[in-house]
Amino acid sequence: MPDLNAKRMKDHAWIFFRAGGAWQVKISRGSDIANIGSLDEKLWSALACPVDGLVFDRKTLEILDSDGDNKIRRMEVVAACEWACSMLKNPDTLISSPGKLSLANIDDSGKEGASILASAKKILSNLGKAEAEDISVGDFSEPSKTFSASAFNGDGIITAESCQCDADCKSVIADVITYTGGSTDRSGNAGADALQIEKFFEDARAFISWLDIPKSHPEILPLGESTSTAYAAYAAVKDKIDDWFERRALLSYDKSSESGLNAKTDEISAALALDGDAKTDALARLPIAEVSDESDSIAFDAPVNPAWQAAYSNFVKSAAIPLAENGDSELSRRLWEKIAEKLSPYEEWMKAKPDSPEKISGIENLRSMVKSGIKGRLLELVEKDLSLKPEADALDNVEKLVRLHANLFRFLENFASFQSLYRDSSGADFMFGKLYIDRRVCKMCIKVSDSARHSSMAPLSYGYILVCSCKRKGEADICVSALVSAGDSDNLMPGRNGIFVDSLGREWDATVVKIIDNPIGVAQAFWSPYKRCVRWASDQIAKRLASNDISPAGGDGIIKTAKKIDVGTVAALGVAVGGITTAFGMALEALFGLGYWLPLGILGIFLAISLPSMLIAWMKLSARNLAPLLDANGWAVNNCLKISMPFGKLLTETASIPSGSKLEIAKCQPAKKNAQSRSGHNRDIL
DSSP states (O other): OOOHHHHHHHHSOOOEEEETTEEEEOOOSHHHHHTGGGSOGGGOSEEEEESTTOSSOHHHHHHHOTTOSSEEEHHHHHHHHHHHHHTBSOTTHHHHOOSEEEGGGBOOSSHHHHHHHHHHHHHHHHTTOTTOSEEEGGGGSOHHHHTTTOSOOSSSOEEGGGGTTOHHHHHHHHHHHHHHOOEEOTTSOEEEOHHHHHHHHHHHHHHHHHHTHHHHOGGGOTTGGGHHHHHHHHHHHHHHHHHHHHHHHHHHHOGGGHHHHSOOHHHHHHHHTSOHHHHHHHHHTSOSSOOBTTBSSEETTOOOOGGGHHHHHHHIIIIIHHHOOTTOOEEOHHHHHHHHHHHHHHHHHHHTOOOOSHHHHOHHHHHHHHHSSHHHHHHHHHHHHHTTHHHHHHHHHHHHHHHHHHHHHHHHTTTTOOHHHHHSTTOOTTOOEEEEOSSEEEEEEEEOSOHHHHHHHGGGGOSEEEEEEEEOTTSOOEEEEEEEOSSOSTTOOTTOEEEEEETTSOEEEEEEEEEEOOOOOHHHHHHHHHHHHHHHHHHHHHHHHHHHOSOSBOTTSOBOOOOOOOHHHHHHHHHHHHHHHHHHHHHHHHHHTTGGGHHHHHHHHHHHHHHHHHHHHHHHHHTOBSHHHHHTTTOEEOSOOBOOHHHHHHHEEEOOOOTTOOOOOOOBOOOEEOTTSSSSEEOOBO
16 A cells, blocks of 8 residues: 555655754745645654743643643644644745734635634624734733623633523522632633532532431430530530549549549649640640549539630530439539430531531522522523534634644744754743853753753763752742853852843742763863863872871870881882983973974974863764753654754853953052041052
8 A cells, every 4th residue: 555645745845954963844835834744754853842841832832732731742733733724725824924813814615714714703803803804812812801792602601791681590600609619711700610500509409408307307406406505515525524534433443543633733833824825725634623532423513624614614504404304413424424315316417417508608598599490590501601612612713723823833943843943043942041150141941840851861962061950039949951052161060150031031040050061162172181180280289288287196195206218219219200300301302302393392292182182072062962951851852953063152152342342450559548538548449
């Protein structure tokens, strides 16, 4: 069977350009976008990219991410391109004039296109621009105005505006929104959908059914309407009275434990020494009443712990006396267990209370709502709203077409190929901002989304990378990696601070937390052997000084004498020094023997030392590749993204004095006496 994709590709004449070490497709015509699906997948520069971390219109990215998995894939891009081109009479406007979509360019020969054109005119009419001939992304900045012409917009969410003709429905929908949290319809107003309406009425019905249970089970309310008050008073002292009866039982078991079961004098004194709530809390932890062998009950009028006096008195009045028998005047274990038994059905009933909107609507209103047919009327409004879904979807399609018309070409320049990057050194969508540090600005800054993956992939880019932690008040911390491709690395080190300016122009405090060390330039590599030699010598001297900086006395206070160097060692050192001196002398003799060729000899020595370092640097600089950095952040780069040395200089700019500036050399002179100076001294800086 013939390869249909190969045939389609053969029918369309593509243009390729060489950049980044590979041939990349050039998108320059509307026909390129229309036929993008026929481009061999192997020739795409990227096959997938994340939605996050891109400097791009967020709404357009969400449109391209049709399956909502936070990643845009090749087939999703192809589908968007083919759909957009099928809705336009002239796809070339995707490139030539993407800012505004002309209504005349919408292909209304098909049903979907005709619907989009009609909806676009309706949107413009709603915005007070009925005579406009084109529509732009800015026309969708306020959804409430875009859909203001109708209270029904096809999203299945009804608002108070949807119930204008029914005051009862308007009141109930407000309660539904408050109870369920509601939803936001496409016009930006609060409303509720069918599921939220169903939940409201189901919970209301369940609550009414629960509320009516005591009618068939009178034991739930032993004191009638006063049962709730009695139970609240009982629950307030339940734990403390249970504790008292446990203490009383222990006293019956062991008469000698009376002093340990009651509050101690020092405990009471310590509690009284406190102030405010702390005093009340300390007293409340003590027993509610004194435990004595003389009585196994608590009199209704007995003196109790002051912290519990009010609660106990309320319990006696509300529960103990009404539920007592035979004129009981004290709380015995028998009466306590009887009260618990009487109130147990009420307690179980209250535990079974369902969630309900009675606090919002009131019990009587809920009963009325459940009995009436208002639920049906609300659901009818939802159905009426959903009946307009095709028209509303057409409104969504208008925004989809307008955003794709405005942004699709730019996206392809950063996905199908990276022509945006190589055409404009600061124009790639993954360039998250600029880092200002050490008298330079690094333009190639990529937001790091996965630090672990970035740590393993970034070294494969062969670039000098600064990994920076960026902080800004009121914002979550972010991490960016910045490519340094100009200047030197002498003053770059972990802990160095700079300023990161994101794509929105906001400044962040940036701190270097990690450096991936690779050559920055060939010129720097020329001097690197000498700098390493100087650093090595400095380190050796510092180590030598540190080793000599010790006390002549040991820990036992005995002065230790230095070991003597034997004669053989001295002789060996003498021979070595003599050999080195002789060799150095011969080298100098040969060098100065060159006569007029002496400069070339010196140059040869420098090249012999620096050339290997420069060669290694050149090889690494030629291998610099952005693809690993993007892959580390969720991309599927399908191509090389090499950074040549000339292009690297564009990605990092070093400081330069503006032309026409006046240069002065500043020097400090000794302080001079000045009678007019407050301090009596003046420093002149010339």
